[in-house]
Amino acid sequence: SAAPPPAVTDATDAVADGAGDVVAASRRRFRDHVNPSLSRLFAAHGMDRVFTRAEGCVLTTADGTEYLDLVAGYGAVSLGHNHPRVVGGLRAFLERGAPVFNQYISVPVQAGELAERLSALSPGRLERVFFSNSGAEAVEAALKVARAGTGRTRLVHADNSYHGKTMGALSVTGRRAHGRAFAPLLGDVVSVPYGDAGALAHVIEGAAAFVVEPVQGEGGVVLPPPGYLLEAQRLCRRAGAAFVLDEIQTGLGRTGTMFAAAHDGLEPDVVCLAKSLSGGLVPIAATLVRAGLWDAAYGSTDRAVLHSSTFGGGNLAAAVALAALDVVEEENLPERAGVTGARLREGLRAACAPYGFVREVRGIGLMNAIEFDGDFSGAAGALADELLTRLPGDLHGLVDWLPDDVRTAVRRAGEALESSLGDMLCLRFAAQLARDHRMLTFVTANSNRVLRIQPPLTLTARQADSFVAAVSGVCADLALHADTVIAPAAPLPALDRRTTR
Numbered sequence: 001s002a003a004p005p006p007a008v009t010d011a012t013d014a015v016a017d018g019a020g021d022v023v024a025a026s027r028r029r030f031r032d033h034v035n036p037s038l039s040r041l042f043a044a045h046g047m048d049r050v051f052t053r054a055e056g057c058v059l060t061t062a063d064g065t066e067y068l069d070l071v072a073g074y075g076a077v078s079l080g081h082n083h084p085r086v087v088g089g090l091r092a093f094l095e096r097g098a099p100v101f102n103q104y105i106s107v108p109v110q111a112g113e114l115a116e117r118l119s120a121l122s123p124g125r126l127e128r129v130f131f132s133n134s135g136a137e138a139v140e141a142a143l144k145v146a147r148a149g150t151g152r153t154r155l156v157h158a159d160n161s162y163h164g165k166t167m168g169a170l171s172v173t174g175r176r177a178h179g180r181a182f183a184p185l186l187g188d189v190v191s192v193p194y195g196d197a198g199a200l201a202h203v204i205e206g207a208a209a210f211v212v213e214p215v216q217g218e219g220g221v222v223l224p225p226p227g228y229l230l231e232a233q234r235l236c237r238r239a240g241a242a243f244v245l246d247e248i249q250t251g252l253g254r255t256g257t258m259f260a261a262a263h264d265g266l267e268p269d270v271v272c273l274a275k276s277l278s279g280g281l282v283p284i285a286a287t288l289v290r291a292g293l294w295d296a297a298y299g300s301t302d303r304a305v306l307h308s309s310t311f312g313g314g315n316l317a318a319a320v321a322l323a324a325l326d327v328v329e330e331e332n333l334p335e336r337a338g339v340t341g342a343r344l345r346e347g348l349r350a351a352c353a354p355y356g357f358v359r360e361v362r363g364i365g366l367m368n369a370i371e372f373d374g375d376f377s378g379a380a381g382a383l384a385d386e387l388l389t390r391l392p393g394d395l396h397g398l399v400d401w402l403p404d405d406v407r408t409a410v411r412r413a414g415e416a417l418e419s420s421l422g423d424m425l426c427l428r429f430a431a432q433l434a435r436d437h438r439m440l441t442f443v444t445a446n447s448n449r450v451l452r453i454q455p456p457l458t459l460t461a462r463q464a465d466s467f468v469a470a471v472s473g474v475c476a477d478l479a480l481h482a483d484t485v486i487a488p489a490a491p492l493p494a495l496d497r498r499t500t501r
């Protein structure tokens with residue numbers, strides 16, 4: 001007979017038993033039952049940390065080490081972890097004993113209130129709101145309403161875009177590597193260069209929609225040229241195609257305004273929201289649609305639930321989102337993101353300026369990035385020099401005696417090293433920021449040469465400055481070469497945990 005399963009302790013019990021237990025058990029469970037390949041990658045880059053507490057911009061490991069979180073759930077945790085007002089909203093909802101799921105058999109209270117509020121806030125006052133649970137689902141809903149509402153099929157999107165990993169969202173995602181294994185994706189999909197309105201003009205006639213991010217987040221925090229989005233909107237209007245703005249990463253304050261659309265005075269036909277809609281506490285997404293388009297798609301009784309989702313539009317998620325919106329407005333988070341973001345960029349630009357391996361510091365609000373230079377020519381030579389310093393006395397000249405095949409092998413190894421260094425530098429930078437300074441950053445989904453810096457919008461000026469100092473330290477460290485004296489590491493300062501400026 002089969003052996004009984006091994007006894008496992010619950011992670012929360014293990015915390016009480018000892019930090020080591022929960023760390024080991026969580027790593028093993030993740031490796032065996034969640035994602036073995038990712039588990040190996042995490043371990044290789046020192047990312048197999050186990051956090052057991054979260055508050056504001058700070059994540060704390062099982063052994064009590066605090067990290068400043070500048071990834072913030074890929075932009076979802078915009079109010080900081082476990083914001084007391086949002087947690088309070090969740091508690092209050094549960095204590096009321098209100099129904100969580102009664103949509104589709106009755107009229108929901110909180111979901112209706114949230115729809116009305118989002119509609120009033122939205123650029124161009126989009127009247128209809130469809131709720132779902134993730135960014136990709138919000139994009140699916142956008143693609144479907146555009147096709148059903150226009151009666152057309154062609155979907156246009158930008159190169160290097162990122163809209164999610166369901167089949168529809170992948171079809172309009174401009175990085176083939178994400179979708180190749182799942183081909184064929186949706187048909188009649190056309191991609192154009194981001195920022196090129198002329199290219200869009202060539203393909204938009206007869207299209208159902210143009211789907212675009214106001215700032216390409218996973219593409220590497222790419223800002224479009226001035227006037228591009230407004231021109232894209234004009235082209236869509238003229239062609240009768242839906243202008244779909246994916247604000248899943250930019251929305252609700254991240255770029256310094258409530259919606260990124262406000263920077264250009266855009267009035268899109270569809271806006272997608274997710275990530276920060278509940279402050280990152282519970283899954284919720286929304287697709288906001290102009291009434292005319294929605295009605296054309298679903299405005300008859302036989303089409304009323306042509307698109308639906310069991311968990312979409314639940315009251316619990318809506319109640320949390322309402323509390324999160326209160327916080328965004330009352331704490332002036334869009335404005336604060338603008339101010340703190342400008343300070344952060346200014347500091348990072350000054351800190352990175354001396355180093356040739358940083359190509360650019362860029363961003364808007366608290367959506368920022370450091371792009372590393374991919375050119376590591378000279379790395380092989382430096383490696384050879386380093387090796388020669390290991391030879392005693394004047395034996396350096398021995399290198400000239402190396403047989404030809406060894407020289408060729410060394411040169412090939414050097415070239416391979418140079419090309420992979422370009423990709424590895426960014427991850428290495430993130431790993432060193434975490435290891436030496438306890439600051440969490442990561443690469444973007446479409447580009448592993450771009451370090452994403454997307455903290456909660458509640459980041460304080462002091463926290464921003466401490467991050468700049470850390471980046472400066474890692475840059476200096478990376479720039480060290482053989483004849484530079486290595487300063488002993490200074491003791492780490494305590495993290496600033498205040499949640500206000």
Ligand SMILES: Cc1ncc(COP(=O)(O)O)c(C=O)c1O
Nearest residue numbers: 134135136162163164217248249
């Ligand atoms: C602009 C944009 N759209 C869509 C998505 C997909 O969202 P989700 O991962 O919640 O499906 C993302 C996620 O990073 C995104 O940045």
